[in-house]
Amino acid sequence: MSHEDVLNPKEMPREPEKATLEGRNKFIGFWFFLGGETVLFASLFGTYLALNESTVGENTPEHLFGLDLVFIMTMLLLTSSLTSVYAIYHMKNNDFGRMLTWLFITVVLGLGFLGCELYEFHHYITEYEFTFRSSAFGSAFYTLVGFHGGHVLFGLLWITTLMIRNSKRGLNLYNAPKFYIASLYWHFIDVVWVFIFTVVYLMGKVG
Amino acid sequence: MSTAVAQKGGLGAAIWDYLTTVDHKKIAHLYLVSGGFFFLMGGIEAMIIRIQLIKPDNNFIAAGLYNEMLTMHGTTMIFLAAMPIIFALMNAAVPLQIGARDVAFPFLNSLGFWLFFFGGVLLNISWFTGGAPDAGWTNYAPLSTTSPGHGVDYYTIGLQIAGAGTLIGGINFLVTIVNMRAPGMSYMRMPLFTWASFVTSTLILFAFPALTVGLFLMMFDRMFDAAFFDVAQGGNVIIWEHLFWIFGHPEVYILILPLFGAFSDIFSTFSKKRLFGYSAMVFATVLIGFLGFMVWAHHMFTVGMGPIANSIFAVATMAIAVPTGIKIFNWLFTMWGGNIKMTSAMLWSVAFIPSFTIGGMTGVMLAAAAADYQYHDTYFVVGHFHYVIVGGVVFGAFASIHYWWPKMFGKVLNEKLGKLAFWPFFVGFHLTFFIQHFLGLMGMPRRYWTFHEGLGLDTGNLISSIGAFLMFIGTFIFLINVIYTSVKEPKASGDPWDGRTLEWSISSPPPHYNFAQTPLVRGLDPLWIEKTEGKKGMTPAEPLGDIHMPNPSILPFVMSLGFFIAGFGFIYQTESKSFLALIFIGMGISLGSMLTRSLKDDIGHHIHKEDLKEGAGSE
Amino acid sequence: MEHRSVPSQRREYERTQHKQEMIQHVISFVLMILFTLVAFGMVVFDVNSYFIIPTLLLLAVVQVIFQLYYFMHLKNKGHDMPAMMIFGGVAVGALTIITFTSIIWW
Amino acid sequence: MRGWMVRFRSLIVFGALAFVLSGCGVENVSALKPKGYSAELLFDLMMISIAIMLFVFVIVMAIYAFVLVRYRQKKGQEDMIPKQTEGNKALEVIWTVIPILLLLVLAVPTVQATFNLADQSKQDDKDALTIEVTGNQYWWHFNYADQEIATSQDLYIPTGKRVYLNMKSSDVIHSFWLPAIAGKMDTNPGDNMNTMYLEAYEEGVYTGHCAELCGPSHSLMDFRVIAVSPEKFDQWKKDMKNVDAEAKPETTSAQEGQKLFKENCMSCHAIGNSAAGVGPNLTNFGNRTKIAGILEPTKENLVDWIVNNNEIKPGNKMPMNLVSEEEAGKIADYLLQLKHSEVTPESAGEGS
Numbered sequence A: 001m002s003h004e005d006v007l008n009p010k011e012m013p014r015e016p017e018k019a020t021l022e023g024r025n026k027f028i029g030f031w032f033f034l035g036g037e038t039v040l041f042a043s044l045f046g047t048y049l050a051l052n053e054s055t056v057g058e059n060t061p062e063h064l065f066g067l068d069l070v071f072i073m074t075m076l077l078l079t080s081s082l083t084s085v086y087a088i089y090h091m092k093n094n095d096f097g098r099m100l101t102w103l104f105i106t107v108v109l110g111l112g113f114l115g116c117e118l119y120e121f122h123h124y125i126t127e128y129e130f131t132f133r134s135s136a137f138g139s140a141f142y143t144l145v146g147f148h149g150g151h152v153l154f155g156l157l158w159i160t161t162l163m164i165r166n167s168k169r170g171l172n173l174y175n176a177p178k179f180y181i182a183s184l185y186w187h188f189i190d191v192v193w194v195f196i197f198t199v200v201y202l203m204g205k206v207g
Numbered sequence B: 001m002s003t004a005v006a007q008k009g010g011l012g013a014a015i016w017d018y019l020t021t022v023d024h025k026k027i028a029h030l031y032l033v034s035g036g037f038f039f040l041m042g043g044i045e046a047m048i049i050r051i052q053l054i055k056p057d058n059n060f061i062a063a064g065l066y067n068e069m070l071t072m073h074g075t076t077m078i079f080l081a082a083m084p085i086i087f088a089l090m091n092a093a094v095p096l097q098i099g100a101r102d103v104a105f106p107f108l109n110s111l112g113f114w115l116f117f118f119g120g121v122l123l124n125i126s127w128f129t130g131g132a133p134d135a136g137w138t139n140y141a142p143l144s145t146t147s148p149g150h151g152v153d154y155y156t157i158g159l160q161i162a163g164a165g166t167l168i169g170g171i172n173f174l175v176t177i178v179n180m181r182a183p184g185m186s187y188m189r190m191p192l193f194t195w196a197s198f199v200t201s202t203l204i205l206f207a208f209p210a211l212t213v214g215l216f217l218m219m220f221d222r223m224f225d226a227a228f229f230d231v232a233q234g235g236n237v238i239i240w241e242h243l244f245w246i247f248g249h250p251e252v253y254i255l256i257l258p259l260f261g262a263f264s265d266i267f268s269t270f271s272k273k274r275l276f277g278y279s280a281m282v283f284a285t286v287l288i289g290f291l292g293f294m295v296w297a298h299h300m301f302t303v304g305m306g307p308i309a310n311s312i313f314a315v316a317t318m319a320i321a322v323p324t325g326i327k328i329f330n331w332l333f334t335m336w337g338g339n340i341k342m343t344s345a346m347l348w349s350v351a352f353i354p355s356f357t358i359g360g361m362t363g364v365m366l367a368a369a370a371a372d373y374q375y376h377d378t379y380f381v382v383g384h385f386h387y388v389i390v391g392g393v394v395f396g397a398f399a400s401i402h403y404w405w406p407k408m409f410g411k412v413l414n415e416k417l418g419k420l421a422f423w424p425f426f427v428g429f430h431l432t433f434f435i436q437h438f439l440g441l442m443g444m445p446r447r448y449w450t451f452h453e454g455l456g457l458d459t460g461n462l463i464s465s466i467g468a469f470l471m472f473i474g475t476f477i478f479l480i481n482v483i484y485t486s487v488k489e490p491k492a493s494g495d496p497w498d499g500r501t502l503e504w505s506i507s508s509p510p511p512h513y514n515f516a517q518t519p520l521v522r523g524l525d526p527l528w529i530e531k532t533e534g535k536k537g538m539t540p541a542e543p544l545g546d547i548h549m550p551n552p553s554i555l556p557f558v559m560s561l562g563f564f565i566a567g568f569g570f571i572y573q574t575e576s577k578s579f580l581a582l583i584f585i586g587m588g589i590s591l592g593s594m595l596t597r598s599l600k601d602d603i604g605h606h607i608h609k610e611d612l613k614e615g616a617g618s619e
Numbered sequence C: 001m002e003h004r005s006v007p008s009q010r011r012e013y014e015r016t017q018h019k020q021e022m023i024q025h026v027i028s029f030v031l032m033i034l035f036t037l038v039a040f041g042m043v044v045f046d047v048n049s050y051f052i053i054p055t056l057l058l059l060a061v062v063q064v065i066f067q068l069y070y071f072m073h074l075k076n077k078g079h080d081m082p083a084m085m086i087f088g089g090v091a092v093g094a095l096t097i098i099t100f101t102s103i104i105w106w
Numbered sequence D: 001m002r003g004w005m006v007r008f009r010s011l012i013v014f015g016a017l018a019f020v021l022s023g024c025g026v027e028n029v030s031a032l033k034p035k036g037y038s039a040e041l042l043f044d045l046m047m048i049s050i051a052i053m054l055f056v057f058v059i060v061m062a063i064y065a066f067v068l069v070r071y072r073q074k075k076g077q078e079d080m081i082p083k084q085t086e087g088n089k090a091l092e093v094i095w096t097v098i099p100i101l102l103l104l105v106l107a108v109p110t111v112q113a114t115f116n117l118a119d120q121s122k123q124d125d126k127d128a129l130t131i132e133v134t135g136n137q138y139w140w141h142f143n144y145a146d147q148e149i150a151t152s153q154d155l156y157i158p159t160g161k162r163v164y165l166n167m168k169s170s171d172v173i174h175s176f177w178l179p180a181i182a183g184k185m186d187t188n189p190g191d192n193m194n195t196m197y198l199e200a201y202e203e204g205v206y207t208g209h210c211a212e213l214c215g216p217s218h219s220l221m222d223f224r225v226i227a228v229s230p231e232k233f234d235q236w237k238k239d240m241k242n243v244d245a246e247a248k249p250e251t252t253s254a255q256e257g258q259k260l261f262k263e264n265c266m267s268c269h270a271i272g273n274s275a276a277g278v279g280p281n282l283t284n285f286g287n288r289t290k291i292a293g294i295l296e297p298t299k300e301n302l303v304d305w306i307v308n309n310n311e312i313k314p315g316n317k318m319p320m321n322l323v324s325e326e327e328a329g330k331i332a333d334y335l336l337q338l339k340h341s342e343v344t345p346e347s348a349g350e351g352s
Ligand code: HEA
Pocket: B138, B252, B253, B255, B256, B298, B299, B317, B318, B320, B321, B322, B324, B325, B326, B328, B356, B357, B358, B359, B360, B361, B362, B363, B364, B366, B367, B368, B372, B375, B376, B377, B381, B384, B385, B388, B389, B392, B393, D053, D056, D060, D098, D099, D100, D102, D103
């Protein structure tokens, strides 16, 4: 396939993300990477579960966590997962404008989530003096949730870069795989969050 | 394009070429040279260890320095010598064996190398900045978290950077093997080395994240006062041990499996016979990889996990003897009825069988959980793992290097010198490590700076040290061989060994697009099939056409350099906050390169068919 | 590559197919929200039974399956390798978590 | 299990093997000369596994030697193309099934021994003896639970009786290894307490080591276990309970030493039954087998130790040059005459 065909395809194929060899490589490679990420987060979850009772003082999960904020965060992130699905839907229909719109909404929701998380951390630190260094539980909590937050941040930067870089030239076979795997990444972040709100917050509240 | 530059200028251009290359064959050179260099470093550290232990109550080096020496020896050998040499072989052979022009992610391939390289350099800089890591290559907390100075900080950061490179390399090979096979190269026609690389890469994918997390926790504890391993604040030191071994055990199979694959190719080539029990060999490789994830706690039998956990892990560990045995017997029966030619590559491979079998057997003995209460952390274990690592990985590396040297560098290593290097190394190896089993049982713990007189350990240690000198001599002769060959030996043909697999169907070294026309694979040992039908080379699967190749890039180098700089920032910010600047600069460089990479389209270039060499590549 | 002249008929067909897939997505989204509500509800209203933790975990797992299979298309063809690697990761991860909840403290 | 093993041992190879191996090593130091229940059990387990391994190795080597001799390329046959065999199902099954069977033979006694050595069920019996072991950089502390006896470095146990150990560390991970009597067990910091038991068959002084890297002086963290008959042990207990920590030594030098010791050393060390301090408990010091676990117990060595301990054991936490060499001599006189019990290492049959 010539460069011209990749950058200015005459007709978009059904699955533009997998139309080129490079695209197929990215697609498979990224999924494999997510397999590795699964182990990464499992190790963090394991560490958290091993240390969530290693509290010092009264800063226990039950004492600290409030569910309303977590609920809002969950709704934001779950919805952003749907909006990124919409974006890919429009990508497959070769509707670049709509795709950008939905990606934009995804980014806004993600930012909302991140804001809430920062507020939450700030709240724990200032109101409860519960920090990364307070106890083994504190270290494990901030590390697990913080790694996830870091992923959210990276995802936001990534999607935004893609949007800006390609805003002028539209969809092609070179950038379609990039958009596609960015959306995979975003879904994966959501998957991790589902376990975080379940294991850290809900189970923490149950005690 | 990259070759054009190299042709034009002198040394500078050649260096620039290697700094920017994304060609898997050149990346193989980079891996081999740096891995080889670190092997010599690790070997010299081993010599210092053996000199210190040559006699009782010796004082050749101080106790603290000894701990640094053994830590750096283990870490260097595993992460900076064995792993890169394996990646060198994978880069040199896998794309060629599957009939691909390139790997799936040439850019990431280069990034993987440079991350490993800078991680390794960072780790070794610790020698000059007030002390290397000294808590063993296993780096158990809280010895590591409380170790004074910055040695252990170098360990965490250096391995984190190098480990990221390894993970990237692993994913690259997985995708290459899944997506880039030539027409007709089905999974069950892949050479065993490619299969082993595939399984190894899978192990890397699942094992390294555990190390990543472990290193992050260690880093947070040491540099940011977290409390993961601080029992006073509710931390738990056993977490590190599990994370380390969840990574660490698969790691030893990551080391050995590619060489198992290489041995399979070598045995069948030099016996002029098809590999005996191909499908059983594939199955065994996969099974070893699979079981490799369920046995890590056999390193922790004495930690106090209780008899139930110990028993489960003991039995699971023993199970690995079965697929490994399948391999040993299939190799023997590959040679059975063959026409065995004892080249240097074959010599190393033949020597591997009894050596590794002994190592595997002591492994099974260690797996007997209760008995490990005696063996654990003694020289019995040191004997075991050097038998499998040196007798398996190092012998395998030497065999593969002899085997693929013509493909990598266009010349056959001198056979006489090859055999001359083998014998002292082989004899020295058994002298050094066989006696260590007995030393262990007679009461010598490992990681001992010195042992006392009167415990019956003197002669054994002396013999062991003598053996190490013989290994030194062997390695030295090998180095001479490399120089001699590059000066004196004639250029090799494309197929010097009467090979069976695709890499031997093209010239040595191959053109940078590998195959002018992608070959059509018609079965296992595709080149052999064509040869038995009287053809000279492979039948092409496509007409001659333009070839798409990736562009070289300096970004992987710069990106890794950024992390390297930031690494110092992380290490020294504990002393002065002004070092935070280094973190920002370094991360800025790295993130900047990433941004550049994603903003700048890089779709590669084409080689026009008029510029290709004639024919499908058979020389 | 054959995509150069996709007949408009096929385009149309693809579009309807995408639509149908989208409907599935919306349904799974609604279910996911529902599961989340149930999970939070159980904790907020103190449904303190013996089963609460297993139930919470089960709800999470089902949600994640929706994410993987529908949102991330793991159910579609051409996803064998991705599925294999994800489940490989899940298996190793599960072993890790079992370990960290059983033999870390004694 | 024992009976089963005895039968196994009667196999000729097995007996011969055990004989050859037990030729190695020094008495009371080597795992190959078991002198206690656990060590013997483990020795038998080792012998089973070695026998299996030898069996497999002989078969592998037989095929190996045959293949290499018979199928080595002969002159003039360089171009011979052998038959390209694909494999052989029957062989494949054989070399899968036989190793599985052999491993089962090994797995059963392994699991039995593992559970056997973890059997602490009798620890709570009235007359059971439990000792709290604490690993420290770089010395061992032993506290006889319920007995109000504390010692460091030298551990006295009765022969023929199970002694239970509750093991912890005060700093980094150490590992308590007593090859001739039992295997080893780590001492962990924090809440993870480990247990094991010792049962010595014969009187003697047994050398033990730290087996988990614990810092620069890891290799210098030896200890001794002194097994004495139950009667002597009871005597020792009685003596140790009645230690008069304030007792006045005979020579004036030692008396001055006592004063110096109180002023300079008591903040870390203890004499008598006070709980473990920062440094080793020095009760009964005059009967110690070694100074600091490694030096011959002479006055010269002790003075050297007091003044230069950090050069002898790098990373040791005891301050150097706290006292002058002369003062150290007096302290040494004081410490070396602290012989609180009639029962000594010599009475266990051996002096070293
Ligand atoms: C390449 C590296 C490599 C390989 C391949 C192996 C292979 C094996 N290892 Fe080893 N091991 C290490 C590297 C390796 N190991 C290292 C580095 C350490 C120490 C780490 C540290 O603490 O620093 C270690 C430590 C180690 C321990 C922990 C010891 C301790 O610290 O107390 C154990 C315990 O079970 C063990 C077991 C095994 C087993 C059962 C195998 C098996 O895979 C072996 C299987 C092979 C065979 C058995 C031979 C061939 C088979 C037949 C001919 C069939 C018939 C055989 C039988 C029926 C027995 N190893």
